[in-house]
Amino acid sequence: MAEQDSGRWFLRTMIRKGRNTTGRSQREVGDEVDRSKDTISDWEKGKTDIPILAIDGLASACNLSAEICSYMKSVARARKNSTPIEADMRYNALFLALAEEYSGFIFKFDILIIPGPLQIRVYHDNVVRVIDPFATDEDLEDGWGFKEERAESLEARTDLPTVHFLIGEGALLMLRQISEEIYQEQMAHLRSWAQKPGIVIRILRAPVPVRLGSFDIYKPGRNKLASPPFVYTEIADSSWCISDPDRIAGYDEIRKMLWNLAIRIEDYHDDDRRDSLAQEHP
Known part of the structure; x- marks a missing residue:
């Protein structure tokens, strides 16, 4: 089998997922894109690369949206150039959503915002609007x-x-x-998820440098359908899915350090903390 990487995994898994969702066979998809059943099978198994020129037809045959199709071509180009997958945050979020369906280990960190799958609607409507006024x-x-969809996908997983x-x-x-009302409702939701x-x-109460304020790590764990390891990180106008083993290892060390400094949400009570801060800064 050809060497696997997270980009190849995304392309073949998205095609397989789309085809299965539509209920179409590999032969039916192959007939529509003028390829053999065996070729479709090899693409889905990762034995051979999916050509960039074939993505439009495959996406249509598998009923994938124009947005997903466009992003798949971005992933394919990044693989061809052996570069990290760089795209706007919405595009790379498609990658994360798929990884959340299959990764055996997921780490998500943000210093200033509650991770998307854990948010409640009123938090999204009020806080996200403040953070992103545009x-x-x-x-x-x-x-x-x-x-x-991402929250439901995580909850539906039976492989724990x-x-x-x-x-x-x-x-x-x-x-x-x-x-205060939204805070209490959101905290109850977080404790329920925990x-x-x-x-x-x-x-995490400890201060963190801005450059380390947000990143995710995905590892396969025991799930044979999962992506190879990758890191997701972002800045104001772009984001990256990074597969380089050395960089993943570096982020993993940071993850371990920050995780060990943090306290479980079950033990977190911020009233004492706020009273202490008030006394320090009357």
Whole structure:
């Protein structure tokens, strides 16, 4: 079998998922794109690369959206050039959503915002709007639907992956300043998620350099359908899915350090913390 990487995995898994969702056989898809059943099978198994020129026809045959089709071509070009997958955050979120369906180990960290799959609707409507004032109502509505799908996908998994969420305390303090009511509702939701099998949520009170304020790590674990390891990180105008083993190892060391500094959400009570800060800064 050809060497696997996260980009190849995304392409072949997205095609297989789309084909299965439509209920079409490999032969039916092959007939539509003028390829043999064996060729479609080899593409889905990762034995051979899916040519960039074949992606439009495959996406149509598998009923994948124009957005997914466009992103697949970006992934294919990145693989061809042996570069990290760079795209806007919405595009690379498609990669993360697929990885969340199959990865055996998932680590998600953000110092200033609660990770998307853990958000409640009222948090999304109020806090995300504050953080992203340029988002339109349509953007926000589409974004919420996407988060719901990701949360439902994680909850539906029967293979019990290990999912670690690390949230900066600043995200909670900011939320409490915006609305005490939303804060209490969101915290109850987080504690409910922390009771699910395989889910661990910790709160990080320690300060973190801005450059390390947000990243995710995905590893296959025991799931044979999972992507090879990769790291996701972002800046204001772009984001990357990184497969380089040395860089993944570096991020993994940072993950371990931050995780060990954090406390479980079950043990987190910020009232004492706020009273202490008030006494320090009267």
